[in-house]
Amino acid sequence: MAWLTAAGTLGVLALVALIAVLFLYFGPGPAARDGDQTVVALPSGSGVAAIGARLKQSGVIRSADMFRVAVSLTGADRRLRAGEYEVPSRASLATVVNLLVDGKVVRHYVTLPEGWSSAQAVDILMRNEVLTGEVETPPEGSLWPETYEVMRGDTRASVIARMKRARDDRLAALWAERSPDTIVRTPEEAVILASVVEKETAVAAERPRVAGVFTNRLRQGMRLESDPTIVYGITQGRPLGRGIRLSELQATTPWNTYRIDGLPRTAIANPGEEALKAVLNPLRTDDLFFVADGTGGHAFARTYPEHLANVARWRAIERQKAGLPADAPPPAVEGAVPGVPNTSGADAEAGSPPPGQAVITVNPASAR
Numbered sequence: 001m002a003w004l005t006a007a008g009t010l011g012v013l014a015l016v017a018l019i020a021v022l023f024l025y026f027g028p029g030p031a032a033r034d035g036d037q038t039v040v041a042l043p044s045g046s047g048v049a050a051i052g053a054r055l056k057q058s059g060v061i062r063s064a065d066m067f068r069v070a071v072s073l074t075g076a077d078r079r080l081r082a083g084e085y086e087v088p089s090r091a092s093l094a095t096v097v098n099l100l101v102d103g104k105v106v107r108h109y110v111t112l113p114e115g116w117s118s119a120q121a122v123d124i125l126m127r128n129e130v131l132t133g134e135v136e137t138p139p140e141g142s143l144w145p146e147t148y149e150v151m152r153g154d155t156r157a158s159v160i161a162r163m164k165r166a167r168d169d170r171l172a173a174l175w176a177e178r179s180p181d182t183i184v185r186t187p188e189e190a191v192i193l194a195s196v197v198e199k200e201t202a203v204a205a206e207r208p209r210v211a212g213v214f215t216n217r218l219r220q221g222m223r224l225e226s227d228p229t230i231v232y233g234i235t236q237g238r239p240l241g242r243g244i245r246l247s248e249l250q251a252t253t254p255w256n257t258y259r260i261d262g263l264p265r266t267a268i269a270n271p272g273e274e275a276l277k278a279v280l281n282p283l284r285t286d287d288l289f290f291v292a293d294g295t296g297g298h299a300f301a302r303t304y305p306e307h308l309a310n311v312a313r314w315r316a317i318e319r320q321k322a323g324l325p326a327d328a329p330p331p332a333v334e335g336a337v338p339g340v341p342n343t344s345g346a347d348a349e350a351g352s353p354p355p356g357q358a359v360i361t362v363n364p365a366s367a368r
Helices: 002-026 048-058 064-074 093-102 118-127 156-176 187-200 204-219 227-235 246-250 273-280 304-322 346-350
Strands: 037-042 083-088 108-111 147-150 289-292 298-301
Touching: 002 093, 037 048, 048 064, 064 093, 083 093, 108 118, 118 156, 147 156, 156 187, 156 273, 187 204, 187 227, 187 273, 204 273, 204 289, 204 298, 227 246, 289 304, 298 304
Parallel strands: none
Antiparallel strands: 037 083, 108 147, 289 298
16 A cells, blocks of 8 residues: 555656646746847857857746756757747747747848948948947948848948948849940949949939930040039038039039049949949930939930920929929029030030030039
């Protein structure tokens, strides 16, 4: 009878132990220290011991040893996923293990829009609170506009490095598929010209035609005369926030294509894929000029007289939008370049501007 009593006692103890284990595994866990959840970041490559220690340190489990035993017995130790997790307050150990196995991580993204400068890219990264560390402004045009997934604790320098690698990879692929019609001689020249195309038009369908205009101008020895290059020389990649002044139009900088021949010294933004494709495969066209058309796009012209007619139509639209009489001068921006085209000289009157002559001096705030 004694052995029956001992067996019964052991059975009761085993049952109690089993209940205790089940309670530890399925019962409520610790309360969150702040709010109704705890954020835990598990770095890639962390082992079971390191994960258990991180969870215990964060206050989402009571015992790192119990965590190791639980994931070993359930086979979860081979399926745990790194990442950032939001663990509900009082979540059971079973819930925590399932979260890590299912990989229900919190996802963070950083987006660099097409045509944004490297200075603006740094601004974006510095505003992102999940990233860490300082970063220097990278060379203009060296980053690939895209949406990147990041983890809490990633350094800003590592994100910049990813953006640079992505640009180098995509640029190499696009360069290999370039057309013989392209005017650029190197991948870096492609980035520079594509950045100007990117800043000139937000209409994707126009980019090959704008690239065609710039290609024609460069082949004929004409200056690009692109307003965004003036702005970059003033702000180094940040918005100007006002019209371009006459003094700024006339100022010589390494980027002001009203004053210099050929391409700017560097890119003026980080161009996207479509702008690069446009430069590497420009539209075959006879166009040499373009100006805003009032719809968000541009009117293109082959000759200077045609361009002047397009400018006149744009000015009429400006007057109409401003509620001015048809014969009134176009609305002016304080300190901006006067909206009077340069039609002086025999060459301009004939509609065939000589190579390199600055012939587009309409209001740079609205026309190119």
